[in-house]
Amino acid sequence: xxxxxxxxxxxxxxxxxxxxxxxxxxxxxxxxxxxxxxxxxxxxxxxxxxxxxxxxxxxxxxxxxxxxxxxxxxxxxxxxxxxxxxxxxxxxxxxxxxxxxxxxxxxxxxxxxxxxxxxxxxxxxxxxxxxxxxxxxxxxxxxxxxxxxxxxxxxxxxxxxxxxxxxxxxxxxxxxxxxxxxxxxxxxxxxxxxxxxxxxxxxxxxxxxxxxxxxxxxxxxxxxxxxxxxxxxxxxxxxxxxxxxxxxxxxxxxxxxxxxxxxxxxxxxxxxxxxxxxxxxxxxxxxxxxxxxxxxxxxxxxxxxxxxxxxxxxxxxxxxxxxxxxxxxxxxxxxxxxxxxxxxxxxxxxxxxxxxxxxxxxxxxxxxxxxxxxxxxxxxxxxxxxxxxxxxxxxxxxxxxxxxxxxxxxxxxxxxxxxxxxxxxxxxxxxxxxxxxxxxxxxxxxxxxxxxxxxxxxxxxxxxxxxxxxxxxxxxxxxxxxxxxxxxxxxxxxxxxxxxxxxxxxxxxxxxxxxxxxxxxxxxxxxxxxxxxxxxxxxxxxxxxxxxxxxxxxxxxxxxxxxxxxxxxxxxxxxxxxxxxxxxxxxxxxxxxxxxxxxxxxxxxxxxxxxxxxxxxxxxxxxxxxxxxxxxxxxxxxxxxxxxxxxxx
Ligand code: ATP
Ligand code: MG
Numbered sequence: 001x002x003x004x005x006x007x008x009x010x011x012x013x014x015x016x017x018x019x020x021x022x023x024x025x026x027x028x029x030x031x032x033x034x035x036x037x038x039x040x041x042x043x044x045x046x047x048x049x050x051x052x053x054x055x056x057x058x059x060x061x062x063x064x065x066x067x068x069x070x071x072x073x074x075x076x077x078x079x080x081x082x083x084x085x086x087x088x089x090x091x092x093x094x095x096x097x098x099x100x101x102x103x104x105x106x107x108x109x110x111x112x113x114x115x116x117x118x119x120x121x122x123x124x125x126x127x128x129x130x131x132x133x134x135x136x137x138x139x140x141x142x143x144x145x146x147x148x149x150x151x152x153x154x155x156x157x158x159x160x161x162x163x164x165x166x167x168x169x170x171x172x173x174x175x176x177x178x179x180x181x182x183x184x185x186x187x188x189x190x191x192x193x194x195x196x197x198x199x200x201x202x203x204x205x206x207x208x209x210x211x212x213x214x215x216x217x218x219x220x221x222x223x224x225x226x227x228x229x230x231x232x233x234x235x236x237x238x239x240x241x242x243x244x245x246x247x248x249x250x251x252x253x254x255x256x257x258x259x260x261x262x263x264x265x266x267x268x269x270x271x272x273x274x275x276x277x278x279x280x281x282x283x284x285x286x287x288x289x290x291x292x293x294x295x296x297x298x299x300x301x302x303x304x305x306x307x308x309x310x311x312x313x314x315x316x317x318x319x320x321x322x323x324x325x326x327x328x329x330x331x332x333x334x335x336x337x338x339x340x341x342x343x344x345x346x347x348x349x350x351x352x353x354x355x356x357x358x359x360x361x362x363x364x365x366x367x368x369x370x371x372x373x374x375x376x377x378x379x380x381x382x383x384x385x386x387x388x389x390x391x392x393x394x395x396x397x398x399x400x401x402x403x404x405x406x407x408x409x410x411x412x413x414x415x416x417x418x419x420x421x422x423x424x425x426x427x428x429x430x431x432x433x434x435x436x437x438x439x440x441x442x443x444x445x446x447x448x449x450x451x452x453x454x455x456x457x458x459x460x461x462x463x464x465x466x467x468x469x470x471x472x473x474x475x476x477x478x479x480x481x482x483x484x485x486x487x488x489x490x491x492x493x494x495x496x497x498x499x500x501x502x503x504x505x506x507x508x509x510x511x512x513x514x515x516x517x518x519x520x521x522x523x524x525x526x527x528x529x530x531x532x533x534x535x536x537x538x539x540x541x542x543x544x545x546x547x548x549x550x551x552x553x554x555x556x557x558x559x560x561x562x563x564x565x566x567x568x569x570x571x572x573x574x575x576x577x578x579x580x581x582x583x584x585x586x587x588x589x590x591x592x593x594x595x596x597x598x599x600x601x602x603x604x605x606x607x608x609x610x611x612x613x614x615x616x617x618x619x620x621x622x623x624x625x626x627x628x629x630x631x632x633x634x635x636x637x638x639x640x641x642x643x644x645x646x647x648x649x
Contacts, residue, residue, distance in 0.1 A: 007046050007078065011039070018247075018280045019043045023052055023219070025277035027270040028249040031314045032296065032534035033287030036249040037494060040221050041071060043247060045078040053219045055082035059239070060221040061091055063257070066383070067494040071223060082456040088232050089192055092199040094471055096190075099209050103202050112189040115139050115180065122179030128172050137167030140260075142177045146193035147229040147261030152178035165518070196235050203238035214241050224494060225250035225270075227262040244274055253300050256490060256528050259521070285314040287496050289321030292540050296533045298565055303526050304519070314534075324533075324540040326566050328558065332368055332504070335545040339501050340372040342541065343484060346499055351539075353379055355498035357485040359532050361510045365503065366486045379483035383491045389473035393439045397421055397446055398469060405463040414450040416462055421446065489532045499539035502532045506544045506556040529561050 011019060015035050018028050019042045026043070028036050044060060047053050060075075060083060062068050071085035084091065093111070100108040112118070116132075119139050123130045128138070141164075145151075150158040155177060156170035166173050184191060190198065203210045220239060222228070225248040228236070240246060252264035271279045285293050293316035329335040343356055358369050366382050373380045389395070397420075404420045418426060425436065426443040446469070453460045453468055460468075485497065504510060510529065515521035533540065542565075544558045 007042055007049060011035075011042065012282075012284055014280050014282050015039045015042075017278065019046050021278040023047065023245050025244045025270070025274035026247040026280070027267070027274075027277050028247075028280045028282060029251070029267065030249070030280075030282035031251050031285065032254060032531070033285040033293075033314070033496070034282035035284075035286055036251070036282065037071065037074065037223055039282075040223055040247055040249050041074040041078060041080075044075060044083055044219075044221060045080045047219060048080055048083070055080055056084075057216065057218040058083040058221065059091060059217045059219070060085040060223070061088050061236075062223040062494070063087060063227050064491065064493065065090075066491060067224060070494060081452075088235060089195055090471060092195040092235060095199050095213070096195060096202075097467070099202050099206075099213075100198070103206055103209060109188045109190045111195070112184060112191045115142070115184075115191055118183045118187075119176065119180050121183055122176045125179050126172065126175040128168055128176050134167065138173060138176050141166060141173050142180060143193060144259075144261050145177060146191075146197065147231045149230045149234065152181065163518070163520075165514075193231060196231050200231075200234045200238040210238070210241060213239070214243070218243075219245050219247075221247045223249055224254070225267045226252050226255045226264040227257045228266050229257075229261040229263070231261070233266050244276075246274075253303070253527055254493065254531050256493065256524060256531055258524055283313060283315050284317045286317050287537055288316060288534060289318050289538055290316030291321055291323050292316075292533065292536050292538070295324050295540070295565060296530060299526065299530045299533055299561065302561070302564060303523055318537075321538045323567070324536075324542060326562070326570055327541065327543040329543065329545040331547045332545040335503060335543050336368040336372040339369065339503060339541070339543065340376040340378065342501070343373070343378055343499075344376055346539065347378065351498055352482070353484050354482050356501075357487060357492065357495075357497040357499070357535065358501045358503060359487055359489050359492050359535065360502075360504050361489055361512055361528070363488055365509070369486055369503070373484060373486075380486055381483040383485060383487040389469075391442055393424065393442045394446070397424055397443060398466075398473070400424060401446075401462070401466050401469070405466045410461050410463075413454045413460055413462065413465055414447050417447050417450040417465065489528045492535050493531055496535055496537055498537045499541075500532070500536035501541045501543065502529070503543050504545070505529075505542055505559040505562060506546075507559055508556065510559050510561065526561055529559075 008016060008019065012035075015038070018026055018039045021043075028039055030036050040060070044058055048055055048058070060071055062071060062085075065087055068085050068087050068090070075081075075083055075085055084094075086094075097108050100106075116135050116139055119135050119142065120130050123135065123138060128134070141155075141159075144164070145155050145158070148158060148162070152174045155174040159166050159170050159173070168176075184194075203213060217239065220236065222236065227250075236246075248267060248270055250264065250267040252268060255262060255264045266273075271277055285296075288296070293314045297314055327335075327338065329338060339358060343358075346356060347353060358366075360366065360369075370380065370382065389398075400420050400423075401417065404416070409416065409420075421443045424443060425439050426447070427440065430440050430444075449469070449472070450465050453465055457464065489502075508516075511522050511525035515525050533542075542562070544562075545556065546558070547555050
């Protein structure tokens, strides 16, 4: 078998069409797990192999560092070294570093790490609130505005058009935004969005720079294109110029960043924008068992207003697997303990820890699971934990290398890197073990990176290597750690595990509380659940807890999205759900009326049909159903029993 056939092997006819399409616009519109990422990485490798492009002319972009890392890993496995697979921001940073001195006539401005301090200064100048919560809201409004190409002057009109619930009066947000921009410019700093704005502006305004850039990069690929923002699209257009050598892949049902300005429109409009584009739809799901695929189809078929290009059904290709499991718990601690127990069971059966993930809606949910996994002695990593470039020895090494490069020390890599790192603990032979060995491994990894650079970039020297390291630190490509992954649903996009636990599926968390008043936001939450479900190859657990704390007073209802997903015979499927003003009490743990938060819900109260302390009535219809259900099943099933009240005030 020759190498080309190898690349084309293991592809279905549609994937093959996309991989082997000639240079020019290609669009793959397809659901989760259908092989979009596989297709684009193979396409890049195929174009390289056929001699249509050299790897350094390829620029493949995506949105998260992790997804970019995943693309790099897959490209390396296909033997393609030197193609850039990075986030939009990392690509823009690299380009600005190069073009800025030429265009602006001075060293690149410093990149602002977090904007809260400057937002705070701007807010206090215009008398806006400066609590940490207000500042976070203001910062995300500014980010949305910049991602949507909205100036401070245009902000009030744009925010009202986009029906954004501004955290403060829109005029005030606009003034803070304006002040923030001024302070930042005065401090000669750029924020993350400026990296993109300036890159686009330089390419748009300087024909010579654009020409040089376009001569260098000839083939563009975008993964997860459904989440492109107008600002990123502007950069992409500036990169392309009048050319059309662009491959995009995406799934409109996985748009989960529209709160931050992203939109699936460019993906869905792609065939209209490039009428000669090769457009491919994939339906076969290679990732998940038919059981998981069925559930994913159910989740997304409940979505409202699905645009035409997003009505894709997934057809499972894998052999049957276990049914997805739904579990209800009295409280969150019980949920976390049970998940840890199940993970233990999987590990005992031989499933690798790195093949298991616990996914949640908000990062704060990880804490209980970190505890539970620690107690069960199960290794885990929280996505966003300590990464390679934040390790102390790596930071020290970076300083030493930067100093050496600054003092004019040159020549040959990797020898000079070894020399600089020797005094930091890079002994010729590795230490026996412990922290010294960890340190040595990190330092050696840096030497290996320099070896990799030499093999891909001719004449690479120490300053170039330091620049490369800084970029990598920026991209924070995390080292592989063998542990259970704890990650937010947003961070899980594009990834897959054998076993996935989707936890905390209650109203207020999934969907998140602030989405409740906005139908479009609820739909985005539904897509987020779809992303979560479609991460699982085989085992999928969905769980929720009816109260936050053991015996706690704050009750919860299971997520509205579970409606229609629970199997008929599931104990929880006959209990009431979903009605906005219903309040549910898991009798086993919760006996306090949530409406007045004080009255004790006694058996008499249930009999009388109302709370004894406030005018909340039992919902008759639901109570009747509940009684029926109890009669039929309660003797066989040991599950909590609910009493439902409606707020009639
Ligand atoms: P997502 O929308 O979640 O990003 P995707 O469409 O990018 O998903 P991939 O990650 O490329 O999907 O592929 C999903 C899984 O299916 C991967 O494990 C991949 O290796 C496998 N796969 C893709 N195509 C095929 C194929 N033709 N035969 C066998 N396995 C395949
Ligand atoms: Mg993908």
